[in-house]
Structure formats: structure tokens, C-alpha cells
Amino acid sequence: MQVTADVDASPFSQRLRASTWPVHQRANHSRYMSALFGGELPLAGYTRLAVQYYFIYRAIERASDAMATDAVGREFVFDELRRLPSLERDLGYLAGPDWRDTIRPLPATEAYTARIAEASGWAGGYVAHHYTRYLGDIAGGQAIRRLLEKKFDLAEEGAHFYHFDLIGSAPAFRDRYRAKLDQAPWSEQDHARVIGECTVAFEHNIAVFDELAAELELTGA
Template identity: 45%
Template sequence: MSADTASAMSFSARIREASWSRHQGLDPSAEADGKREPGLFDRLFDGSLSEADYTRWHAQQFFVYEAIEAAGDRLADDPVAGPFVFDELARLASIEADLKFLMGPKWRSGIEPLSSTRDYVDRITEAAAEPGGYIAHAYTRYLGDLSGGQAFGKAARRNYGFEDDGASFYVFSGIKGPKAFKDEYRSRLDAVDLPEDAKAALVDEILRAYDHNGAVLSELSANLGRNPFDPKVVAAICHHMNHDHAEDTLVICRGAGGRPEAASARMTGFDGEGADFAAAVDGGEVAIRVAWARPLTERAEVRPEIVRIFTESKERLEA
């Protein structure tokens, strides 16, 4: 886009034009040779996305909105970013309610950011040090939720029989007229008090937000249907290990996990092939993967395998 063309357009129109191709390709499910495999969005709309994989997607959004809304709280009184902080847009409480419904009261023990989600959250935190960075990430997510996100909520309610719980993330009860609200939001973008270089940076940051979101969807799509354990089961067992057997978890990470220097540890998840942990090492946290002795498919198989790994870890450390 030429400088003359950009100056002739409203800022909100400039954003829409610059991000349109990213928006169209948001669910990256095409192979390099052009053969298309159904991605997460495809499966949601055709009804083949399992409720478990829907839940895992929902869980990743928790971390993204936690970062955005922490930045919004910090910038609420900022003269530039403040006009884009709306209480009625906040999603975190709704995501928490949905995850409690989907995973049970111990849901927080059963979710962990994917590597792509960690990168996304880190970028939000870094970018939101400036008002334009916050605006870019808030605009990308919230206006998307008010637009295409409504179709996601409709599909979730249709596929899984949800009423409110499970898909309340997509319900904006404080916004009576979504079109009027989006028009007002865009008018604020058009009037935003930023110099041209900051506006250009804001547009670039929106494109980065799309790319990060696409990376999360890609990582999720690559693992659809691969975990035989329901997220509720994962949350319950992780909570049990972390609250009732914290010392055993640490022994596993020091022994089987190969981190004898770990100061503390927690179980972060598991699937049919192995268990995931996070251990505190040298003031940071490192991810640890411990394979099962054989593939597991049933909840009843998990406890004996954890006991085996703990016993072998203890023997290794005592040798």
C-alpha cells in the first residue's frame, strides 16, 4: 500500500485491508503441496471436533486473555490505550467458568500453555508495554470474538449441546448491539492519537497477533484426537499429584526426568504416550517429558504407571 493510499483511508479501514489475508488464512490446515487437511475450525464447523479437543483449544485461550486483560487493567487510565479498555469485552471470567464446566473444579491443574501459546503470551506482554501494542492485540481478539467468534459459539452449542456453560466465552451480555459497538470501536481507532510511525507499528503488531494465533491453531490442529484422556481426567490426576503427592512428583522429575537439581516440580498433563512435568531449576522452570512403558488408554492404567516411574526414580536417586 502506498503512502498516498494509506493517508486517504480511515485508520480502521487501513487495518482491515492490511490484515484481510491473515484473517482468511487463520486456520492453517493446508499442506505445503496444496493438499488440505481439516483444521480445528473445519472440524468445529463440520461437527467432527471432539469436545475434548474443543476444551483444549478453550484452555489455550485462557492464557492469551489473561495476558491481554492484565495489560488492559494496567493501561485503563492511559490516554491512548484507555479508550480501548472495555469492561463489557472482558473474557477471562467467562473462560474460567467454561473451563470449570468442561473440566471440573480442578481445571486449573489440568491446563498448560503450548509452546506456541507461550510465544504468543510473551509477545502480548512485550508489545503491551506501549499503548499501540495493547490496542493491536485487544482489537485482534475482541473484535474477532464479536464477529466470526459468534459462529464458533453457535457451532459449539450445536455440536455439544451446550446452553450457556461451555460456550459462555462467546456471549457478550453487556453489549446489546454488536454492530453499533464495533462501529464505535472503529471510530476510536480512526481518532487514535498516535503519530504515523506508531500507527504503522500498530498495524504490524496486528499482523503479528494473527500469526501467533495461527501458530497456536496449527499446534492444536496437529494433535487433534491424539490424547485418549478426557481433559477432566487430566485435571483431576494432575491436581492430585501436585497437591497430595508433591514430593513424589519431585522425585519423578529428579529421577526419571533427569533433573536431580530440581527444587520443586508439578505435573502439567499427560496423554497416551507419557506424562509432562515442569520443574524449578536454577530460578526458572523447565519442561520434562517422561514416557510410559507402554501406550495407555484408560484412567485406571495411569496410577500404576506413575507408581512404577516413582519407584524407579527413587531407586535411581538412592543408588
């Protein structure tokens, strides 16, 4: 009984990370991400991902605007995290000055953005999608930043999305974010819902990666 009590007493942020780790790993090892990190993609192949991120972050940041007055959700609205301005600048470089007229979301991206809008009717749903994307970009996303710098010489233009200069220390920011997760006034049932929605968010990311892999005719596991 003591073991069960100890498990239940662990901080929610730890349980959230542990519960979503398997699907997180599936996303990291998707065919698209394996090709990206394996140096198999041309710059145009990365640009297709940046395009999808534009639609995804537009949806999340619209939800952030709506959460500004929510007692719980507003604690997770960080203006210093917003990625849309950086993505717009990147796409101007990667896709050309008329990028707004030429880009399109994949069907998987449209499904993902629709889910973000639906889930964000509740602060916990909003946080699930916010957490899944932004904390991943601050941490693991920096490996993509280094890859873009090395392979495509995108130290500045074209890779602003991965620069989080406004948050200060990344580890300190992640700790602050996790503390907010632990302090949020959610019941155990709410915690289960947040974990479930994070899993859904990861599955949507995997679907986008899989569709990109198919579009780019990537083969392999």
C-alpha cells in the same frame, strides 16, 4: 496523485482491516478451525482451545489493567468485554472442578502471551492484540457459538465465552471501537506499527491452531 491521496485519507480502521485480511483468512482456514467447523472435533478438542484462550485472555486483560492510566490505551479498556470470568466458568464445566490444576498452555500459547506482554509496553501494541482477539470474537466468533450450541448442546454452560451480553448492540459496539481507532493520536508510522503488530497477533493465533492440530493429530490442508 489523487488516487494516492484518497487511499491515504481512508480511515485507519479500514486500512487496518484490509491490511490484515490475508493473515486473518489464513487463521480462519487453518487445519484446526476447518476441523472445528467441519464437525470433526469431539468436545475435548474444543476444550483444548478454550484452555489456550484462558492463558491468552489472562495476558490481554492483565495488559488492560496496566493500560487503565495510559492516555491512549485506556480508551480501549472495556470492562464489559472481559472474557476471563466467562472462560473460568466454561472451564469449570468443560474441564472439571479441578481445571486450574490440570490445564497447561501449549508452547505456542506461551510464546503468544509473552508477545502480548512485550508489545503492551506501548498503547498501540496493546490495542493491536486487543483488536485482533475481541473484535474477532464479537463477529466471527459467533459462528463458533452457534456450532457449539448445535453440535454439543452448549447453549449456556460451556460457551459463556461467546456471550457478549454487556456490550449491547454488537454492530454499534464495533462501530464505536473503530471510531476510537480512527481517532487515536497516532502518526502514519504508528499506524504501520499497529498494523504490523496485528499481523504478528494473527500469526501467533495461527501457531496455536497449528499446534492444536498437531496435538489432536488432525490431517489435511
